[in-house]
Amino acid sequence: MKRIIVIGVTGSGKSTFSKKLSNILGLKYIQLDELFWLPNWEMTPDDQFFKKIDEATKDSSWIIDGNYNRTNHIHWPKADTVIWIDLPLWLTFYQNLSRSFNRALFRKEIWEGTGNKESFSRMFSKDSIVRWLFKTYRPHKKRNEDRLKSIEYSHINFHRLRSRREISDFLLMVAKRSDT
Structure with a gap:
């Protein structure tokens, strides 16, 4: 495991898991959201976004x-491992809502240098990350199940983690292997 992609719907815990795994393995951590979002919630144009990802994964x-599917052509062919955080909808909803509420309450900048902060009005708007979860949960699950079977990604070692227990056990297993 040297080139790892962590996927999962919004609020599934991808970033928290990835940071822990990065610390265990001593690997560089890259967050696609951090590469994508500019100040004032502006989006990086795709050509620039693709260059940032290509550079970060060199x-x-x-x-x-x-989960930026339009970027898969850049980093998926380079990956040797994909870890899918596939928690139940109720748990993901709870984590997403809790994270959004805390971000809105404490107004902490989400990505350094952007000034982007969660707000209660944004949390309940048509662009809400909570609404995004319900819109994307099932299609995301179907797309990832298809990827598991795809010949295109047969070079990738897939791990599907379906509970907090499986996530903890996986991190513990990796930590034990890296100690030897």
């Missing part, structure tokens, strides 16, 4: 988290 080892 090294021989890294962990990247995010």
Whole structure:
């Protein structure tokens, strides 16, 4: 495991998991959202976004988290491992809502240098990350199940983690292996 992609719907815990795994393995951590979002919630144009991802994944080892399907042609062919955080909808909803509420309450900048902060009005708007979860949960699950079977990704070692227990056990297993 040297070039790892962590996927999962919004609020599934991709970033938290990826940071922990990065610390265990000593690999560079890349967050696609951080590469994508500019100040004032502006979006990086695709050509620039693709260049940022290509540059970030030039090294021989890294962990990247995010679900920007239009970018898969850049980092998926380079990956040796994909870890899918596939928690039940109720748990993902709880985690997503809790994270959004805390971000809105404490107004902490989400990605350094952007000034982007969650707000209660944004949390309940038509662009809400909570609404995004319900819109994308089932299609995301179907797309990832198809990827598991795809010949195109047969070079990738897939891990599907379906509970907090499986996530903890996986991190513990990786930590034990890296100690030897």
